[in-house]
Amino acid sequence: MRIGEVARKTGVKAETIRFYEREGILTAPPRTRSNYRDYGPDEAATLTFIRRARDLGFSMPDVRELLELSNEDDRSCAAVDSLARAHLDQVERKIAALQIMRDELSRMIASCEQDTISDCRIIDTLAASHGP
Amino acid sequence: MRIGEVARKTGVKAETIRFYEREGILTAPPRTRSNYRDYGPDEAATLTFIRRARDLGFSMPDVRELLELSNEDDRSCAAVDSLARAHLDQVERKIAALQIMRDELSRMIASCEQDTISDCRIIDTLAASHGP
DNA sequence: CTTGACCTTGTAGTGGCTACAAGGTGCATA
DNA sequence: TATGCACCTTGTAGCCACTACAAGGTCAAG
Ligand SMILES: [Zn+2]
Ligand SMILES: [Zn+2]
Ligand SMILES: [Zn+2]
Ligand SMILES: [Zn+2]
Numbered sequence: 001m002r003i004g005e006v007a008r009k010t011g012v013k014a015e016t017i018r019f020y021e022r023e024g025i026l027t028a029p030p031r032t033r034s035n036y037r038d039y040g041p042d043e044a045a046t047l048t049f050i051r052r053a054r055d056l057g058f059s060m061p062d063v064r065e066l067l068e069l070s071n072e073d074d075r076s077c078a079a080v081d082s083l084a085r086a087h088l089d090q091v092e093r094k095i096a097a098l099q100i101m102r103d104e105l106s107r108m109i110a111s112c113e114q115d116t117i118s119d120c121r122i123i124d125t126l127a128a129s130h131g132p
Numbered sequence: 133m134r135i136g137e138v139a140r141k142t143g144v145k146a147e148t149i150r151f152y153e154r155e156g157i158l159t160a161p162p163r164t165r166s167n168y169r170d171y172g173p174d175e176a177a178t179l180t181f182i183r184r185a186r187d188l189g190f191s192m193p194d195v196r197e198l199l200e201l202s203n204e205d206d207r208s209c210a211a212v213d214s215l216a217r218a219h220l221d222q223v224e225r226k227i228a229a230l231q232i233m234r235d236e237l238s239r240m241i242a243s244c245e246q247d248t249i250s251d252c253r254i255i256d257t258l259a260a261s262h263g264p
Numbered sequence: 265c266t267t268g269a270c271c272t273t274g275t276a277g278t279g280g281c282t283a284c285a286a287g288g289t290g291c292a293t294a
Numbered sequence: 295t296a297t298g299c300a301c302c303t304t305g306t307a308g309c310c311a312c313t314a315c316a317a318g319g320t321c322a323a324g
Contacts, residue, residue, distance in 0.1 A: 002301080004300090004301065014301095015282060015283080016281065016282085018304095034289050035302080037302085048260065049258050049259050073249050074248055074249070076249070077244060077254065077255065080249065080254050084254050088234065091233050095227060095230045095231060095234060098226055101223050102220065102224060105189075105216060105219065109213065112213055117207050120212055120213075122209065122212050126185050126198065135270090136270065136271080145312090146271085147314080148312065168272080169272095191311090192311070
């Protein structure tokens with residue numbers, strides 16, 4: 001099938017698929033007589049794999065690693081697990097950082113009494129209010 | 133003071149300060165005889181403002197807007213508030229998205245029983261297990 | 265006089281796409 | 295047959311907010 005169809009089936013845009021090919025993460029498929037990329041089900045499966053991993057926030061290097069590992073059926077999956085655990089860790093850190101942002105933003109917004117800018121607690125907080 | 137000192141005082145790296153100047157977000161300071169940038173307390177205050185806003189996750193366009201608004205003392209702070217609220221909203225969306233990631237990752241990791249890759253539930257999930 | 269910390273400019277790289285531009289191909293319809 | 299239209303091709307540049315590096319200038323201490 002052509003790139004547009006595999007794009008629809010996998011949820012990965014055609015431009016992105018070409019990008020993955022350039023980057024070497026997806027092997028180049030055969031071409032039709034008219035030089036169109038001609039994908040089979042294997043490539044579609046790989047793209048689905050990539051999209052799921054990306055949706056879970058794995059970086060492209062992580063995805064590369066996961067793809068390689070996924071082909072080594074007989075090896076232990078310890079490497080997969082530790083990669084996933086490390087990633088979960090990162091996600092949790094990111095959540096924690098964003099929750100701090102959220103709390104600070106909420107406090108700022110709550111403290112503002114809709115006055116003039118010179119009295120605005122939001123501007124005040126940003127300008128100098130806390131810290132040395 | 134020179135760029136290194138203001139960098140230390142504000143927590144904004146020298147390279148970043150020069151970058152802000154190129155981008156027009158920070159006005160170019162006077163220069164010493166030897167062509168070094170010579171900052172006063174106002175620029176330092178602006179940089180602190182920028183850093184605090186960035187730490188709270190505001191985008192550079194947002195920061196620009198906030199800086200402009202911060203100079204208009206007599207206007208109502210409604211624009212500031214709505215900008216902050218919109219940003220808080222985005223942060224909350226991001227947290228929600230990351231929590232979904234986290235939960236899915238946790239489930240995947242918990243379901244794996246440290247076997248071979250061909251039996252790994254993490255690889256399975258990525259490859260095809262859920263969805264059409 | 266040399267060392268080393270600091271400063272200057274400019275350019276290119278990061279991640280992960282996304283958006284063109286300019287042209288070729290394939291199929292349905294008038 | 296012609297025409298339109300959707301689709302495909304390549305290559306390049308842009309996005310965000312920096313960050314790194316190269317090649318050189320300046321200044322105070324020892
Ligand atoms: Zn990761
Ligand atoms: Zn306010
Ligand atoms: Zn914002
Ligand atoms: Zn496993």
